[in-house]
């Protein structure tokens with residue numbers, strides 16, 4: 001069991017992530033924006049951060065950069081469905097090898113088994 | 129004497145002189161040496177043309193006034209020689225410096241010794257006539273040059289007579305002949321409407337009529353036809369020419385073939401439309417992806433919890449819908465994505481043969497695919513999967529248009545783009561069907577995502593838009609040529625890849641036919 005911080009601005013997405021991750025036996029903390037997420041990180045005790053990229057306010061990529069300073073031992077998983085203005089699309093990001101500074105990336109909509117596999121992998125990794 | 133005086137006055141005012149010259153008998157040549165041999169008696173009536181000392185020095189005075197260049201023609205008249213009638217022109221420039229053209233008309237009486245005994249004649253000032261002729265020839269030369277310039281002008285130019293009913297052509301330059309294929313002699317005297325044909329818009333013809341009736345200038349685009357029947361889009365500029373009284377005398381017509389230009393503009397408009405739509409789709413995709421996320425995850429969560437349940441089947445339906453939606457969104461984005469995939473430098477013929485393996489399986493029984501490689505060995509930069517997808521989509525459309533039975537011809541040839549240097553080539557892949565074809569409206573919209581004429585459930589309308597995006601990514605383009613009943617040719621143009629990053633095909637197939645004379649046609653029936 002790990003403690004996972006989920007940063008996601010869309011409530012229904014947040015709900016589904018929480019249900020699946022809790023179902024897999026993890027403890028889940030929720031933040032609906034980057035600032036709240038970073039505050040949670042500062043409080044400590046987080047093994048893995050799952051963060052959306054395009055959010056109002058602080059972008060996911062900034063959260064990851066700042067978060068690495070706050071909690072150097074924490075893993076970061078980025079999740080994204082492309083840019084709201086259509087300028088960037090998920091497959092494009094995949095091709096460009098975009099990672100937003102994260103350790104792993106999943107493109108929305110991903111499936112339950114994909115999420116569980118990545119999270120299991122990341123929380124089992126040494127140093128996580 | 130009064131008589132002679134008035135004659136002299138009359139001759140003076142007419143700038144004419146009468147002369148009567150009796151040369152001295154030529155003595156020995158020794159005496160003549162160093163002189164012009166013009167000694168003799170000279171009687172001169174009329175104007176002196178400003179020549180000084182005429183009375184005292186005789187012809188020598190005239191000879192001194194003659195311009196050096198014209199001396200020969202002067203001497204030809206007055207020096208002993210052959211022939212009895214002489215005429216000639218020479219210029220004199222007496223002391224006042226003005227040049228006068230003199231025309232001399234002389235009669236020679238030959239003596240028994242074979243030398244002229246007497247020369248009688250008139251001299252006439254023809255300067256004014258000369259000046260006029262000079263000016264005339266200048267004008268003519270200018271006109272001729274102007275006509276030559278207009279004739280050689282790379283713009284097609286015609287002139288119609290505005291004073292005659294129905295404005296018949298009175299002039300057409302060489303470019304008009306090359307543009308239309310008609311010779312001048314075939315068209316002069318006719319109204320220019322012989323260029324019109326079946327696809328000429330009657331509304332535009334009406335506009336021309338109104339322009340001419342109003343006597344104003346206008347620029348008009350219309351479909352015209354060459355002598356050989358081929359159509360071209362003509363940008364016609366009509367400009368009236370009026371005389372000083374303001375009456376219409378002529379209509380100037382400038383014709384330009386803007387077929388290619390219009391085609392490029394059209395393609396550019398379409399490209400912009402698709403790109404704008406692509407951006408919109410990207411935005412929509414972001415929304416949909418976020419909506420699909422909880423649908424997918426929560427459905428799967430429920431499936432995991434209700435594995436033995438009777439309701440499980442419903443959840444599977446929901447999940448399948450979500451996954452289908454995800455696939456459609458992915459397809460949708462394929463046509464708007466910039467950047468490059470895993471593009472490799474590959475021979476177009478190899479690419480085509482590989483793709484065809486899949487295509488032949490996909491098009492179904494009843495469809496025959498013919499591969500005709502006219503020009504092998506053209507390397508292009510492309511992603512194999514993407515190329516296969518393009519060909520699948522095009523062949524799929526061709527098969528559908530032929531209702532599942534017929535021949536799809538796939539032709540590969542080199543394509544030199546217009547205006548580009550000879551060295552620059554494209555591989556052109558034509559996918560030709562003999563199916564239903566499309567009307568103009570359908571062709572215009574065919575690349576739009578979700579545009580389909582297929583019944584609900586049979587087509588998503590993404591085939592061509594996806595193909596478009598993929599080909600664009602490879603730096604190429606797709607062109608549709610279609611007409612109802614005739615069938616469709618979808619052409620994929622891929623620019624030839626430069627030699628530098630040459631990457632040979634990993635394993636050349638031993639059974640492959642040499643590329644150079646690869647005119648083979650493969651027939652495969654599935």
Ligand SMILES: Nc1ncnc2c1ncn2[C@@H]1O[C@H](COP(=O)(O)OP(=O)(O)OP(=O)(O)O)[C@@H](O)[C@H]1O
Pocket residue numbers: 521525526529561563564565566570574575576579580581582586587588589590591592593615616
């Ligand atoms: N070869 C063709 N002959 C006749 N019509 C064609 C041809 N190719 C395309 N079209 C027309 O263009 C429309 C759009 O084609 P497109 O491939 O984008 O979508 P679709 O074939 O309708 O659906 P999908 O490819 O997504 O299954 C078609 O519905 C059809 O009307």
Ligand SMILES: [Mg+2]
Pocket residue numbers: 521524525587590591592
């Ligand atoms: Mg299609």
